[in-house]
Amino acid sequence: MLFSKSFIKKTKKGSVIKIVKEHYLRDDIDCGIPSCSSCKTESQLTDGPYIIPDTNMLYHQIDLMEHQGMQNIIILQTVLQELKHKSLPIYQRIRNLIPKKQIYVFCNEHHRETFVKTEMGESPNDRNDRAIRRATEWYVAHCNKNNFILVTDDRDNRQKAIKQGLAAKSVREYVETLPFKDILDLVANHDEVLDAQNSFTYPEHLSQIQISAGLKSGAFHQGVLSISGHNFLEATTIIKHNNEEKTIHIVGREHLNRGIQGDVVAIQVLPESEWKSSISTIVEEEVAEDLNVDEKEKIDLVPTGKVVGIIKRNWRPYCGTIDVSSVQQTSTLSAVQSVFFWSMDKRIPKIRIKTRQAQDLVGKRIIVAIDSWEKNSRYPAGHFVRVLGEVGDKQTETEVLLLEHDVPFAPFSPLVLSFLPEEGENWIVQDKHLANRRDFRGWDICSIDPPGCTDIDDALHAKLLPNGNYQVGVHIADVSHFVKPENAMDLEAQRRGTTVYLVDKRIDMLPGLLGTNLCSLRSNVDRLAFSCIWEITPQAEILSCEYTKSVIRSKNSFTYDEAQARLDDPNMNDPVSLGIKALNTLAKQLRKKRMEAGALTLASPEVRFRMENDSQDPVDVEMKELKDTNALVEEFMLLANIYVAKKIYDTFPDSSLLRRHPKPPANNFEPLIKAVAPLGIEIDPSTSKTLSDSLDNAVLPSDAYFNKLIRIMTTRCMMQAVYFCSGTLSEPDFWHYGLASPIYTHFTSPIRRYSDLQVHRLLAACIGYEKDYSSDLVDKTKVKEMCDGKMIINLVLNYRHRMAQQAARSSVELYTHLFFKGKTLQEEAYVIRILKNGFVVLIPKYGVEGIIYSSPNPDEPAVLTLNAEENVLVNGNIRIGLFNKVKVQITVNEAGEAGQRSKLCLELIEPSIKGMVKPAESKPKAKKQKTKK
Structure with missing residues (x-):
């Protein structure tokens, strides 16, 4: 049987052409069921029950689909085609699964008894749902068995299937019937999750139509979010404004508006009255309130903006650890707990997951995927994927950094x-x-x-x-x-x-x-x-x-x-x-x-x-x-x-x-220019030649390392070189x-x-x-x-x-920590950044950077106070500013019970300031664990 349909299409050059598509229907497409007497095609399926997933199950539950417990799956041609248009990477993962698992692809769109025409006024989504139900119905009649289960989280689709007398379940309902302890943790969570302690509502994201209109009018700008490594509540993005590239800062939870590192977002530049100080705050852990700049600190203002919509998400699987303070100690090991996950990537907010394995996962490196981030939840919701190994194990930590940077490292295939x-x-x-x-x-x-x-x-x-x-x-x-x-x-x-x-x-x-x-x-x-x-x-x-x-x-x-x-x-x-x-x-x-x-x-x-x-x-x-x-x-x-x-x-x-290196935006250099001005040094980045000459002249006779330090800091003002056509x-x-x-x-x-x-x-x-x-x-x-x-x-x-560059740097960081493990060393360092609650130093001998906080304990008053106007930290007559030489003590804080990455700990030794060094016997305060009696 042959159906043909035609439609008019406009080409990129503006001409109009008529497209005619012919659709053949056949009677000889086999079902793939081994016990079927009328179909003889071999398949990897075994005796039922069989599941028929819809497109969204494959799209949202790809980690679940890869679990060994998911077998006897019939994937419809309708679903596979829709998935290909929705996400090519996930489509490829499904295609890779087909030869490895008990999966059969049924060409329902070319089978005479399962093909359905689009009805008048019917949306493509509704038509596809109807095609999936029709194929399920055909399987039941064809095999004269009721062991075919339509699995979908679409409530309307399930109800219609049940009305037709079909077996239909949600993903969670189906997975709960499987005899695997860990499989429920893989079910992606798409329910709205409210923060029970501190509910929070983000601004609504604009629709794609509103974003597109705003980009065209110039009201919004497109950019990629780059979250600060010191503070996940601060980000920058580079936009084109008046044919000039400009760095825009996004500060605070509300302005970030659920944007995550690498997301392509729509940015609205804020009026100058809302611009912020260029001085950042170090944030190591989540805080309940956003960080604001005091009016008296509003100097050296930088352009700021806010995220009004998401153009493209950059979510990926994240490696990290369960936050032990969120785990309840319970005698019922299989009880579902809602716990927090900390990514190894400090730029990622903590992720809430539900798991039955919470106590077993403490102290392990695990992988978690984000499923959703609702506007009324402070944190994104996700699900557990798999365990990598013990925290601190060298092989595990190396695998983590390869996975974190998406480095393919499997052995080469026989092909x-x-x-x-x-x-x-x-x-x-x-x-x-x-x-x-x-x-x-x-x-x-x-x-x-x-x-x-x-x-x-x-x-x-x-x-x-x-x-x-x-x-x-x-x-x-x-x-x-x-x-x-x-x-x-x-x-x-x-x-x-x-x-x-x-x-x-x-x-x-x-x-x-x-x-x-x-x-x-x-x-x-x-x-x-x-x-x-x-x-x-x-x-x-x-x-x-x-x-x-x-x-x-x-x-x-x-x-x-x-x-x-x-x-x-x-x-x-x-x-x-x-x-x-x-x-x-x-x-x-x-x-x-x-x-x-x-x-x-x-x-x-x-x-x-x-x-x-x-x-x-x-x-x-x-x-x-x-x-x-x-x-x-x-x-x-x-x-x-x-x-x-x-x-x-x-x-x-x-x-x-070819390969190009774009000229960096002029405002990238502003902090460095202001920092060296008191030393009588001028940095002119208007051309690479003027910058090169400036760097040659940036010399302090009293400090031979100073010129290299300036060149290191200049490197961080640069854009990244890129390949292009x-x-x-x-x-x-x-x-x-x-x-x-x-x-x-x-x-x-x-x-x-x-x-x-x-x-x-x-x-x-x-x-x-x-x-x-x-x-x-x-x-x-x-x-x-x-x-x-x-x-x-x-x-x-x-x-x-x-x-590859980032993975190499992470490997150096891992081995640096291994080198300092068990050692206490004192070395000379240079101040390379002033923050509101501390400063960053570079230790030339080891090429190591680290943070020294204004107070050695977070719950104690700051020993150093920020003078924002001069960009220095002050204690009496002692002033710590950019390029100052200090002496620091280096130790490594091993990954403790919380399972976080081992951390390089620096303490200020010289200049000597009372209260800046922790007493030898003091230890970091452990977070209290919640205990369920």
């Missing part, structure tokens, strides 16, 4: 590994690989990397030409030879986006056979490469550049120290050493030119851990030392990235994958602010960054090496989506890059 070369480790370069490649195996090429580096992406060479100029080459691993577009290995690399470097291990983007062997440019073996070859004058003027696929044989794999030794030894005159010396001379001149153009030299307090061999526990911490050879490699990698960017953009102006922006917006370069991309690390692999494919097409490349490679829409699109299962380069 992915099947695309590795069949020869495995025995693969070698053969004549068949050399077509259209230049043979550089006789050249004096070497690599320079950190100690222990096994994934060597790049190698270099330099040699003097007869005309007195230099030939310089950057040779990059040709990963694209092994990873072909759209196969399983390529899709997995794209999903991972980047290799993630933790303190104790590496989460690879590519399987080890490629990353640390066949693609790694190890010395004394033939390797396939992609090379940039320049002719450069002794004054570092670039005369020409060519790009070619090549084969190389690196002569040496140096560490930075080993290469530095070659530089420093005048007696080392072999070809490789002379090449390194020539590269160093040219690199210094190239760097000088970049600096003169306005490139920035910023800084970060990076540390390196020395690990104990057996336990892999940190036994020492040292600052990373940068040598000439570090700068040498960096300079030529930058040069290669810039020249490749020019090449691919010249050939593919609409679809090149060249066809989506005008050329002036390509500018890379930090490098002062009009165009830039990533080409030099294809083993560990998917962006570079994609750029290799573009460059190969540019030089004619790849003549049969896919149209997707130069599809502007596809490139844009790859950079920062709709985040279909998070295949987005910018997102993956950002998460």
Whole structure:
């Protein structure tokens, strides 16, 4: 049977076309029930009962669906199609479940007896509900059994099903019949939850229609919420106002209006009379009241706004612990309790969950998902997902940080590994690989990397030409030879986006056979490469550049120290050493030119851990030392990235994958400008050149570290560099602010960054090496989506890059705490931020930041008082302001009974202020536990 329907559609170009869709109905679609005598198709279903879920059950209860107790599920085509339109990530999770569980997909939309037409005036939702009921009804009649249960939380749908004589239950009613202790905790909670102690009503969110109208009129602005790490009741967002990017502060519970870190929100900028002080307050735990700024503190005002609506939620599963103070000690272990969950991410408010396992979950790292946040509930409501392990266990804490930053870390699947070369480790370069490649195996090429580096992406060479100029080459691993577009290995690399470097291990983007062997440019073996070859004058003027696929044989794999030794030894005159010396001379001149153009030299307090061999526990911490050879490699990698960017953009102006660093909003620098002014130092961020000059002049003769400190603080005023598609922006917006370069991309690390692999494919097409490349490679829409699109299962380069950076920082934080465990140390520190109730310090020796509170105990009067006008904390004649040098005592407060993350505790030793140091015998006050008798 055939139905056809036609409709008129307007295209993006404005033309009108007629679309005709044909819908075929069949009689031979099997039911998938094993005991059915008329249908013979095999399925994974066993003897009933069977459940038929609606779309919202799959959408809201995905964690429940993944539980082993959920079996014998019939998913209707109607439901699957509706879910795909509603949420692609959840649709993908359901599709991944189908081969693993007792699930059968029934094509009810193409079955003659289950297809339903839309009735006059019927909404799509009502039509789909009717289709689900019709399919359930057909199953009962077809199998002559009443063991098919329609599971839906839609009360109206349930009542209609029951009137038709069908078995219908809510999700909770069905799950309560299952013999699994933990499964009820997985049921997502969508009921309104009132805070029994302190009810609170948020402003109503505006509808999407109201938001859209406000955005068009300019009354509202769209932004992404960035919650403060010191205070979850303060946030910033960057908006475009009068064609200028501006940072807007959102302060207080009501103005945040249920916005969570990463949410895309509609912001209304408040009138100047409601702007707030730039001085923040540290908040470690929930407080009942919002924080307001006293009138006398209303100086250094910053623009503020409020959230009027949510455009897109950024909710995700959160790792953390149960708040032990909310757990009732009861003899009835299976009793349902409403308890609070603290996320490891301090920017997330506490989440209320209902669980029967409350007492068992204390002291465990668990995962919780948010289900809803009603306007009359102070906190969001969620549900328990699973236990990760014990609090404080190193392996558990590492898994937590990977999950928290959404880092894919599962082993590579057999399907992915099947695309590795069949020869495995025995693969070698053969004549068949050399077509259209230049043979550089006789050249004096070497690599320079950190100690222990096994994934060597790049190698270099330099040699003097007869005309007195230099030939310089950057040779990059040709990963694209092994990873072909759209196969399983390529899709997995794209999903991972980047290799993630933790303190104790590496989460690879590519399987080890490629990353640390066949693609790694190890010395004394033939390797396939992609090379940039320049002719450069002794004054570092670039005369020409060519790009070619090549084969190389690196002569040496140096560490930075080993290469530095070659530089420093005048007696080392072999070809490789002379090449390194020539590269160093040219690199210094190239760097000088970049600096003169306005490139920035910023800084970060990076540390390196020395690990104990057996336990892999940190036994020492040292600052990373940068040598000439570090700068040498960096300079030529930058040069290669810039020249490749020019090449691919010249050939593919609409679809090149580039990287830009936006100019930071001017008001990002205002606190820093005001902070250094009393020292006679001026910071001018109007251009990267003026900022670079300002930083060079920001010197205190009495303090050698001061200039690095200023550069660290300047880094925090910056925007994040991002990938983008060249066809989506005008050329002036390509500018890379930090490098002062009009165009830039990533080409030099294809083993560990998917962006570079994609750029290799573009460059190969540019030089004619790849003549049969896919149209997707130069599809502007596809490139844009790859950079920062709709985040279909998070295949987005910018997102993956950002998460990898944050995971690496969290790993450093974890190992820093392990290093300080059981120790009490006193070190010099610098004040880098003044807050209303304390100050933040940076300890240069360890690259550690921490907070010192104005009072060592929260329930005692402050020892230090804020003088907001001068931005200093005062006690008598003692004044603590920005850049002051202090001495602090460092200890680690282990994760206690409450199960929170272990915390670095700092106490002020010098200047000595009475009352600032806790008595040795004092301990933090434990929260009282509620006891149910």
